Amino acid sequence: MVSAPGKVIVYGEHAVVHGKAAIAAALSLRCYLLVTPLPKTAHKLTLRFPDIGLDHSWDIELLPWDTFSAPGKKKYYFDTVERLDNQLMNEIKPLVADIPGKVLQASAVAFLYLYLMLGSKYAPASIYTLRSTIPIGAGLGSSASISVCLSTALQLQMGTLATPFNGMMSNETQLQLKRINNWAFVGEMCIHGNPSGVDNTVATGGKAVLFKRTDYSLPPQVTHMSNFPELPLLLVNTKQPRRTSEQVANVHSLLSAHPEITNSLLDSIDRITLDAHRIISNPEFSAQPGSMDLVQLGELIRINHGLLVSLGVSHPKLERIRELIDYTGIGWTKLTGAGGGGCSITLLKPNVKQNVLDDLDTKLSKEGFEKYKTTLGGDGVGVLWPAVIRADKEVEITQNMFLAADGVEGVEDLVGVGAIGKGNQGWRFWREWIPVGSEFTLH
Ligand SMILES: Nc1ncnc2c1ncn2[C@@H]1O[C@H](COP(=O)(O)OP(=O)(O)OP(=O)(O)O)[C@@H](O)[C@H]1O
Numbered sequence: 428m429v430s431a432p433g434k435v436i437v438y439g440e441h442a443v444v445h446g447k448a449a450i451a452a453a454l455s456l457r458c459y460l461l462v463t464p465l466p467k468t469a470h471k472l473t474l475r476f477p478d479i480g481l482d483h484s485w486d487i488e489l490l491p492w493d494t495f496s497a498p499g500k501k502k503y504y505f506d507t508v509e510r511l512d513n514q515l516m517n518e519i520k521p522l523v524a525d526i527p528g529k530v531l532q533a534s535a536v537a538f539l540y541l542y543l544m545l546g547s548k549y550a551p552a553s554i555y556t557l558r559s560t561i562p563i564g565a566g567l568g569s570s571a572s573i574s575v576c577l578s579t580a581l582q583l584q585m586g587t588l589a590t591p592f593n594g595m596m597s598n599e600t601q602l603q604l605k606r607i608n609n610w611a612f613v614g615e616m617c618i619h620g621n622p623s624g625v626d627n628t629v630a631t632g633g634k635a636v637l638f639k640r641t642d643y644s645l646p647p648q649v650t651h652m653s654n655f656p657e658l659p660l661l662l663v664n665t666k667q668p669r670r671t672s673e674q675v676a677n678v679h680s681l682l683s684a685h686p687e688i689t690n691s692l693l694d695s696i697d698r699i700t701l702d703a704h705r706i707i708s709n710p711e712f713s714a715q716p717g718s719m720d721l722v723q724l725g726e727l728i729r730i731n732h733g734l735l736v737s738l739g740v741s742h743p744k745l746e747r748i749r750e751l752i753d754y755t756g757i758g759w760t761k762l763t764g765a766g767g768g769g770c771s772i773t774l775l776k777p778n779v780k781q782n783v784l785d786d787l788d789t790k791l792s793k794e795g796f797e798k799y800k801t802t803l804g805g806d807g808v809g810v811l812w813p814a815v816i817r818a819d820k821e822v823e824i825t826q827n828m829f830l831a832a833d834g835v836e837g838v839e840d841l842v843g844v845g846a847i848g849k850g851n852q853g854w855r856f857w858r859e860w861i862p863v864g865s866e867f868t869l870h
């Protein structure tokens with residue numbers, strides 16, 4: 428079993444697609460992928476993604492292996508793929524034609540593209556069962572998290588990655604993370620068209636990063652923010668579904684229609700992100716009552732949201748949440764992720780009164796919004812191998828057990844890091860992420 432976190436973009440979404448900086452941190456909400464290998468005689472490849480109602484099988488031998496391995500098309504696990512190949516995408520389309528709806532098809536296409544690139548016609552068939560505690564299409568990186576899980580699981584299965592172990596050399600760990608991230612980016616391209624790569628980078632490495640990609644033919648610049656503070660954040664979901672690809676396309680259209688104005692909005696977002704990075708990276712940073720640092724970060728959140736509204740990626744429901752929170756005066760609010768619905772984050776002021784929070788909770792749930800409790804800056808991609816319950820090592824986590832886990836809590840209780848624990852007998856992570864405070868390239 429493998430697992431990867433969702434993420435929160437604290438500053439810089441959308442601008443990051445256009446070469447500007449963004450700050451993002453890993454969430455404690457995660458996605459889990461169980462791989463069940465079948466006997467050699469089985470030829471069927473099955474995806475079981477119950478969160479979106481996808482249950483589909485393909486005969487491995489009937490997949491378009493020849494086209495994917497043709498000269499000029501074949502890619503290896505150590506290659507970097509910067510864009511999708513249209514001819515290969517056209518080969519995949521008929522394989523998902525009878526899967527209903529764009530949401531299910533996007534996940535199936537991402538899986539097949541990665542499987543045909545990284546897998547083999549002769550590898551034993553498997554069932555891939557996925558459960559996620561990340562709300563889908565809500566701005567919290569659900570697609571990046573599944574892309575990281577697929578990239579990791581397939582490379583582990585093909586033997587091109589090693590399960591992390593204590594003492595794994597730092598350069599080997601970084602190389603493996605780079606390969607996971609590269610192929611997760613390919614999955615992201617299948618799902619949302621024109622990703623910046625920030626979401627899969629955070630889902631791969633965890634913690635918090637300053638991310639910038641000025642030239643898509645070059646690697647992104649990723650700075651690990653080792654001192655990312657425990658910011659008091661409130662996360663609220665509008666439950667308004669939307670697709671990231673459409674929101675990103677809307678900003679591209681605005682840029683074509685009003686290039687100068689749109690570019691100045693994106694430049695301002697870039698400056699906001701860099702200023703926030705400067706404040707957070709100051710060794711004297713304090714989030715204590717009376718400190719101006721929190722106020723400045725809050726103001727930057729508010730300005731960032733205003734610019735996202737101008738880019739046209741807010742939604743009346745996001746504005747309603749902001750209105751309800753602004754009336755209480757408890758903090759500063761912005762949308763997070765692609766917008767158009769999805770989630771908002773609020774940076775809370777110190778010493779907010781509990782009764783004010785309770786009152787706000789009631790109002791939010793009365794209007795159908797959902798609040799999440801979560802922490803930021805956790806681990807990136809992890810492996811649980813063998814996938815067994817630790818309290819009784821004989822008990823293997825079967826597909827049926829995994830599918831029967833009841834909701835988010837059921838999944839976390841059965842397979843979560845808290846339930847099974849970390850270390851050699853539990854979840855293992857590629858810990859040596861980016862050298863602390865340094866800039867690191869991921870291609
Ligand atoms: N649990 C899941 N099971 C299967 N597919 C999923 C799951 N979670 C996400 N997906 C895939 O990811 C897509 C959602 O990705 P999208 O990029 O639109 O939103 P997001 O990643 O949640 O938000 P953002 O990109 O703003 O952070 C879905 O359409 C689906 O294809």
Ligand SMILES: C[C@@](O)(CCO)CC(=O)[O-]
Pocket residue numbers: 436439440441442443444566568621622623624625626671675764765
């Ligand atoms: C909207 C966007 O900036 C963030 C989505 O989480 C898109 C991307 O960076 O790929």
